[in-house]
Amino acid sequence: MQRYLAAKAEDLKDGQMSIVKVRGIELGLIVMGHEYRAYRNICPHEGAPVCRGRIGGMVLPSAVYEYQFDEQQKVLRCPWHGWEFDVMTGESVIDSAVRLRSYPVEVQNGSVYVLLTR
Amino acid sequence: VEAGKQRRYGIIDADVHNAIKSRADLLPYLPRVWHEQWLATGAGVSGSYYSPVGVMRRDAIPDDGGSAGSSPAFTLKDHLDRYHIDYAILTGSDVLGISLHPDLDYGNAVAQAYNDWVEDFWLKASPRYRGSILINASDPPAAVREIERVAAREGMLQVIMASASQMPYGQRFYHPIYEAAERHRLPIAIHPGTEGKGVGGAPVPAGYPSRYMEWHNALSVNYIAQINSLVCEGVFVRFPTLKFVAIEGGVAWLPHVMWRMDKNYKSLRASAPWLKGRPSEYIREHVRLTTQPIEEPDEPRNLVRLVEMVGAVDMLMFSSDYPHWDFDNPKTALRGFGADQRRRILWDNAAALYGLRVSSTAKAVA
Numbered sequence: 001m002q003r004y005l006a007a008k009a010e011d012l013k014d015g016q017m018s019i020v021k022v023r024g025i026e027l028g029l030i031v032m033g034h035e036y037r038a039y040r041n042i043c044p045h046e047g048a049p050v051c052r053g054r055i056g057g058m059v060l061p062s063a064v065y066e067y068q069f070d071e072q073q074k075v076l077r078c079p080w081h082g083w084e085f086d087v088m089t090g091e092s093v094i095d096s097a098v099r100l101r102s103y104p105v106e107v108q109n110g111s112v113y114v115l116l117t118r
Numbered sequence: 119v120e121a122g123k124q125r126r127y128g129i130i131d132a133d134v135h136n137a138i139k140s141r142a143d144l145l146p147y148l149p150r151v152w153h154e155q156w157l158a159t160g161a162g163v164s165g166s167y168y169s170p171v172g173v174m175r176r177d178a179i180p181d182d183g184g185s186a187g188s189s190p191a192f193t194l195k196d197h198l199d200r201y202h203i204d205y206a207i208l209t210g211s212d213v214l215g216i217s218l219h220p221d222l223d224y225g226n227a228v229a230q231a232y233n234d235w236v237e238d239f240w241l242k243a244s245p246r247y248r249g250s251i252l253i254n255a256s257d258p259p260a261a262v263r264e265i266e267r268v269a270a271r272e273g274m275l276q277v278i279m280a281s282a283s284q285m286p287y288g289q290r291f292y293h294p295i296y297e298a299a300e301r302h303r304l305p306i307a308i309h310p311g312t313e314g315k316g317v318g319g320a321p322v323p324a325g326y327p328s329r330y331m332e333w334h335n336a337l338s339v340n341y342i343a344q345i346n347s348l349v350c351e352g353v354f355v356r357f358p359t360l361k362f363v364a365i366e367g368g369v370a371w372l373p374h375v376m377w378r379m380d381k382n383y384k385s386l387r388a389s390a391p392w393l394k395g396r397p398s399e400y401i402r403e404h405v406r407l408t409t410q411p412i413e414e415p416d417e418p419r420n421l422v423r424l425v426e427m428v429g430a431v432d433m434l435m436f437s438s439d440y441p442h443w444d445f446d447n448p449k450t451a452l453r454g455f456g457a458d459q460r461r462r463i464l465w466d467n468a469a470a471l472y473g474l475r476v477s478s479t480a481k482a483v484a
Contacts, residue, residue: 045384059388064352065290067391082385094387 001104001115006038009110015074017051022114027051027103029112030087032074038114039090040101048080050100055087076100127461128204128476129448130468132408133309133365133437134197136240136247137211138232139188143239147231152224161228163215163316167330171443178441186441187211190243197440198246201448205474206440207248207275208240209309209365214280217255218316225254226264233268241273248472250278250307256317258291262298269302275472276363281308281337282318287344288351300357305406305471307363308344310337341367342375345405349379352392354404361471363406366439370413370421373428376401402429406471408437409463410446418454431459435468 004022006029012018017028019041026041028051043050057071074087084093090100104115138144141157148156155162178196180189187193198206213232216225229252240247251268253261261279268274277299285291287308299306314321314333321340327333341364348354348362379397387393393400407430413421425431438446452460468474 059391061394062391064356064392084388092384094384 002118003106003113003115005111006105006114007112009107009112012112015055017055017076019049019051023116025116027114028076029105029114030055031112032087035088036105036107036112037087037090038103038105040103042101043078043080043083044098044100045078045081045083048078050076050078050083050085053077053079058084058093127465128469129202129436129464130205130207130472130474131198131201131203131438131440131448132207132363132435132468133209133410134193134206134440135187135211135442136190136193136208136236137185137187138213138235139184144228144231144235147234147238149227152227155224156228156231161213161215161219162221162224163218163312165312165315167314167327167333169330169334169443173442175441175443175445185211190240190247193440194244194246197438201438203246203438203448204476205246205248205468205472207250207437207468207472208236209250209278209307210236210252213252214278214309215312215316216252217280218282218284218312218318219254219256220317222254222257222260226257226260229254229261229264230267233264233274237268237271237273241271245273247273248474249274250276251304253277253279253295255279255287255292255295256284258294261295265295265298265302265304269298269304274304275474276305276307278307278309278365280312280318281310281340281344281364281367282312282315282321283344284317284319286347286351288347288349288353290351293353293356296353296357296360300360303359305361305363307365308341308367309365310340310367313337313340337366338368338371342371345375345401346379348405349393349397349400350390352390354400355392355394360404361406362404363408363435363471365408365437366410367407368411368413369407369409369430369434370424372401372407372430372433373424376428398428402433405433406435406467407433408435409451410437410439411444412446412451420454422454422456422459431455431462432467434463435471436464 012031028039041051058073058075060068062068075084090102092098106113174186178186180192216228219225376398
């Protein structure tokens with residue numbers, strides 16, 4: 001794995017996706033509290049720029065005609081077909097076998113690094 | 119069944135029409151206040167579509183006259199015995215429209231009278247006849263009372279209502295009906311013919327087709343709408359053991375509908391968060407389709423391939439629609455299917471749904 005500088009931590013806004021380009025690969029970079037995540041900006045469905053989708057709470061599974069909205073459970077909704085991915089895990093909320101391509105993130109001295117295989 | 123061959127399974131016909139020979143036959147079961155209206159108008163809901171073929175088979179008129187399907191003895195001989203059918207599921211004739219009658223009280227009264235008449239006139243005529251409890255779907259509290267009144271009667275094995283409705287059948291307005299049916303372990307069946315009649319609105323959202331052929335072609339559109347509604351509204355989540363029988367609404371649309379619903383589920387499941395899995399899984403588990411009028415592609419195997427693609431062989435139940443013009447013959451209608459598949463469609467699937475066993479009559483004719 002090779003470490004690449006992706007962003008300055010101070011430039012990231014909590015809970016918002018930043019689109020960065022590292023070694024020619026477009027990534028979505030997000031910080032939630034102290035947790036950082038980096039995802040490839042390609043939806044596994046049809047190749048949409050998934051990280052440009054809206055991030056919001058999640059409608060949880062519920063009984064018929066009941067609605068439970070969890071503001072804390074953040075999902076990223078792909079801008080093309082609305083597929084929902086858990087922002088923390090990158091997994092589709094209805095099929096854990098479907099997931100965003102994610103990359104390890106390291107933060108050091110205010111710099112955010114993404115680890116890519118060489 | 120080929121001549122001389124021992125039959126190892128029976129046949130259940132999931133759509134046989136039992137007609138009322140004379141409107142006066144229903145009077146003993148109908149409160150006096152409705153007699154003149156019933157004699158003058160019948161179900162009181164009619165349509166404008168003319169078929170050059172006619173609805174009834176001309177060769178199915180009973181020996182002693184009356185309309186086709188109006189004699190229990192003749193239907194036994196002319197249809198069940200001829201094709202070695204063990205059981206006929208009776209679906210009525212010219213009565214489903216009561217769900218689309220503007221007067222709920224009249225519709226409820228006719229439903230009750232019809233159910234009592236079916237028991238006396240048909241179910242007592244032969245154990246090979248099994249009944250469907252007619253309800254007025256537009257008045258769910260009354261429909262529930264009717265289910266409660268009739269459910270325990272010998273030979274009644276499902277609830278039936280018109281496939282045309284004033285709003286999609288998944289909506290919670292109708293849920294009390296499903297709750298009652300599930301409690302009594304009765305499937306709910308819908309049957310076409312009333313599309314575009316009474317207070318039900320146009321047969322398709324595009325409006326009124328011009329002629330019978332066009333109207334008949336489009337019946338499956340309404341079936342798609344009803345199945346779609348039932349699944350998306352969570353009817354099968356709320357009523358997890360309920361089965362829904364789509365009679366005479368077509369088969370080959372299943373792959374499209376299942377695939378489209380599953381695709382949209384991945385995108386839009388948040389608007390139906392009660393769905394615990396793909397819509398197609400609910401359809402496969404809860405919906406049964408009767409086969410007539412079976413689609414007839416030039417290559418019969420192509421229909422079978424479509425059915426196999428979506429794992430729907432066990433959703434199908436053979437039906438003939440006797441004595442209607444578009445009758446399917448059990449010997450020829452399933453010709454593309456393999457022997458094992460034919461057994462499941464002719465017997466196993468309906469026997470499992472309705473809890474029927476091979477009758478002594480069937481063994482005798484086997």
